[in-house]
Amino acid sequence: MTAVTQEAGAPFGAAPPPADAAGDAAIVTSGLTKRFRGGQIAVDTLDLAVPRGSVFGFLGPNGSGKTTTIRMLLGLVAPTTGEYSVLGLPPAHALPRVGALVEGPAFYPYLSGTANLMRFDAADPTAVRGTAGRRVADALERVGLSAAAGKRYRNYSLGMRQRLAIAAALTQPRELLILDEPTNGLDPQGTREVRTLVKEIAADGTTVFVSSHLLAEVEQMCTHAAIMRTGRLVAQGTIASLSSGLVTRVRVETPDVADAARVLGTLGLSDVRPSDGAVTAELGGHAPEAVNAALVGEGVAVRGLAVVRPSLEDVFVGLTGEGFDVDG
Template identity: 85%
Template sequence: MTTVAQEAGAPTGAAPPSDPGAAIVTSGLTKRFRGGQTAVDALDLTVPRGSVYGFLGPNGSGKTTTIRMLLGLITPTGGTCSLLGLPLALALPRVGALVEGPAFYPYLTGEANLRRFDAADPTASGATVRRRVGEALERVGLTAAAGKRYRNYSLGMRQRLAIAAALLGPRELLILDEPTNGLDPQGTREVRALVKEIAAGGTTVFVSSHLLAEVEQMCTHAAIMRTGRLVADGTIASLSGGLATRVSVETPDAADAARVLAALGLADVRSAAGAVTAELGGHAPERVNAALVGEGVAVRGLAVVRPSLEDVFVGLTGEGFDVDG
């Protein structure tokens, strides 16, 4: 991106906000499918403008159902939701979306597919479609494959094309459902970089994932879903802040070390064979180390363990997570 392009307002950059409120607001949002299964249960969510919002949860926790309700694809059985503080028909042209994987016409080329979806947007102009499609393809690195039929695209290329489709116009909000699914590690890194770049332009990004590491790396905020319910939300810092930073001491003298740590006033001292951990609280780790050594404890290692989102999640739900991110 050159400076000139930035000044000209590249179409994939942020659009001026239409409403100063939150990008996404849901209130008591509920979806009960016929057959009685409750996919989303009284969800209250507020996604601040300009945030990169991670929407976390294991598969089947209601993330995609929520996204479908946000986009007006399915009707909530209870509660409300709004995008950009606008009626849905006015909000959607300002929203780019990737829902449950790519879906295109296999017999059309990548470029023709993007033109097709652009034609469906009543606010998009046919006069600029050529340039916008070209720029979206370039943004995801598909320029060389623009003339290839979608049928012959690899899984990674399909995913990129879906992201390109979400970037066809100036967007205030991007809703990306599992954007790195099917991508190789290189592609995953590229998508993360792209999301950061888009967010830097002021676009709010709402990204669902079942990969904790991914959300930790990309997002400023997160919400954690479990079986259709919201179990936690807030900034990444505040979420992790809910759990204390711990100090972990590797030592053969576990009992002595535990005593010293308790004497220092550290809370929640737990000792195991060869290691002791405690909540660090306001203590400086180097002081803790000096005290241990001063008391004759053989310190083999000392580490400060900051809580990760995974710890938060496990703490909240007692459930593990797919963490192969």
């Protein structure tokens, strides 16, 4: 599965998964489509396969259909056409085993974290009343809010609010957690905290399906990703497989740009690009240490040498020919 050989409109991994694949998949969609009144197609024949145990990044620019997809998965909005299963079941049957965060739930500002979660839990018809206190305390502990459990919500920081929203999804044992942009609006510290929390939850065996419009975030947090563009799936697979078809470049920082470019060319590296204070080239099959040795051997002063692997942004640009920007 390589990303670059894909033709537009024919994303790999897009063939509808066989029925028996649903057993290993946390989410399978086939031809899932949502056309809103007024004709706009928000999600266009989407075929997703989310493996159990993955941290699956659902990546796309603003307006690319992420929230609409998640709302369909959670039964909050009906698809126009298409099929889907969650945890191998029709969504309505799976929902008690799914925790979700979509557009932060409304919490009461004057109630504490604990009191808010108790109210939240009381509204859940599948929750066992007698265990609510313990389950709420456990969920708060899970997201690192035990110390702030008695504090009023209005005094929570943004990161604490987001943790509480995730805790609300964790008051019952969940096999699948669906989080719509859980780091939205957080500062770098809060973002790091939520990312760490997602990894911890996944390490406990919960599949996490997390949307984001931040490429770097998905690269850091996720094992798999699907990339959306105006409602259509552009690519999906493991993070490594998504970029496996793209070239890795080497970047040499040096004051001897011309000499370095000549040496790289002699070595057989292609697409050598000199710029101010640095030269980059396609690494191809060359070992970076051999490139470095050759440069130094030819008297080039190497200040830095870095292997630049393709990012998910490169994947997106390579597949769509466009920058990763807001969709119309």
